Amino acid sequence: MKALVKTSQAPGFEYIDVDMPTIGPKDVLIKVKTTSICGSDIHAFHSSPGIMHLMKLPVIMGHETCGEIVEVGEGVTNLKKGDLVSPEPHIFCGVCYYCQTGAALNCQNMGLFGISTDGAFAEYAKIPESACWKHPEGTSYELGAIHEPLGVAMHGVMAGEINGKSVAVFGCGPIGLFAIGASRVFGATKVFALEIAPKRLVMARQLFPDVTLINPKEQDPVKTIMEATDGLGVDVSIELSGSPEALKQTFKVLKREGRVSLVGILAGPVELEVHKDIILKEARVFGVFGRVVWQTWWQVRALLDTGKFDPLPVITHRFPLSDFKQAFELATSGEAGKILLFP
Numbered sequence: 401m402k403a404l405v406k407t408s409q410a411p412g413f414e415y416i417d418v419d420m421p422t423i424g425p426k427d428v429l430i431k432v433k434t435t436s437i438c439g440s441d442i443h444a445f446h447s448s449p450g451i452m453h454l455m456k457l458p459v460i461m462g463h464e465t466c467g468e469i470v471e472v473g474e475g476v477t478n479l480k481k482g483d484l485v486s487p488e489p490h491i492f493c494g495v496c497y498y499c500q501t502g503a504a505l506n507c508q509n510m511g512l513f514g515i516s517t518d519g520a521f522a523e524y525a526k527i528p529e530s531a532c533w534k535h536p537e538g539t540s541y542e543l544g545a546i547h548e549p550l551g552v553a554m555h556g557v558m559a560g561e562i563n564g565k566s567v568a569v570f571g572c573g574p575i576g577l578f579a580i581g582a583s584r585v586f587g588a589t590k591v592f593a594l595e596i597a598p599k600r601l602v603m604a605r606q607l608f609p610d611v612t613l614i615n616p617k618e619q620d621p622v623k624t625i626m627e628a629t630d631g632l633g634v635d636v637s638i639e640l641s642g643s644p645e646a647l648k649q650t651f652k653v654l655k656r657e658g659r660v661s662l663v664g665i666l667a668g669p670v671e672l673e674v675h676k677d678i679i680l681k682e683a684r685v686f687g688v689f690g691r692v693v694w695q696t697w698w699q700v701r702a703l704l705d706t707g708k709f710d711p712l713p714v715i716t717h718r719f720p721l722s723d724f725k726q727a728f729e730l731a732t733s734g735e736a737g738k739i740l741l742f743p
């Protein structure tokens with residue numbers, strides 16, 4: 401089969417022929433319908449250090465996927481041929497300390513689907529039954545493929561209280577847009593959204609007419625948010641851009657006793673005014689890596705079931721897998737929403 405493989409530490413991927421995956425007794429084989437490009441795939445494409453240490457090469461990339469089960473191992477009990485599933489990319493062992501204490505996303509023996517184990521930028525992919533999320537009948541392939549990134553946004557939003565809170569979302573890429581949608585549906589009051597890429601600002605405006613949009617290149621985000629909140633700041637600050645400058649601002653715009661969720665991947669260390677911005681504020685800081693298994697998936701399901709937020713317009717481009725170079729160049733430019741690759 402054809403697959404998009406990270407073969408070496410050098411930048412780029414290779415579109416090559418690889419063996420079909422062989423499944424074990426507790427695995428399923430899916431025919432990949434579509435897979436979306438994640439920020440971490442873009443980092444891997446450019447071989448940035450924030451992601452390379454997690455990778456085991458060579459590896460088939462791609463983890464935000466949706467596929468139809470075409471084969472099940474003999475020990476698989478809850479899934480069958482024809483089911484539409486997505487993988488939870490944090491492939492957990494089920495027996496370590498974290499798995500036993502309800503924190504499977506931090507499994508000590510964690511495999512990362514499409515990063516440390518073969519993923520879904522391919523015609524077929526193997527997934528352990530225990531890591532499969534089964535979609536309700538009638539779910540579209542495209543909606544199925546973006547459940548996982550919706551979950552990242554959801555985890556960032558739901559890491560603390562959101563109902564009745566004012567929120568600042570740093571970065572209006574796909575995860576940022578999902579985070580704004582989830583904040584809105586789950587009861588956030590005033591929402592500020594920050595972005596510098598012109599096309600993403602336009603998309604944010606179209607999707608969320610009532611959100612206060614700030615372009616930090618044109619106005620000082622800290623001054624703007626403080627003025628708009630009676631000098632108090634926001635209750636919740638969510639960093640999704642991976643920009644060191646934005647990360648510092650997430651703390652500057654935070655109300656005392658507020659909550660910060662840090663989601664964006666940073667390329668290196670960042671200097672913070674810890675005493676002033678965290679200690680004296682009694683800030684609560686949450687690192688967000690993936691989804692709470694399986695709670696977040698159910699929250700995504702609940703979000704979609706409300707019918708109050710349609711995430712599909714965040715998908716802006718579709719390419720055949722073979723045109724991956726064009727797709728990744730576009731993804732890197734920041735001039736697109738979610739980009740799908742079709743095997």
Ligand SMILES: [Zn+2]
Nearest residue numbers: 438439464549
């Ligand atoms: Zn992802």
Ligand SMILES: [Zn+2]
Nearest residue numbers: 493496499507
């Ligand atoms: Zn484990």
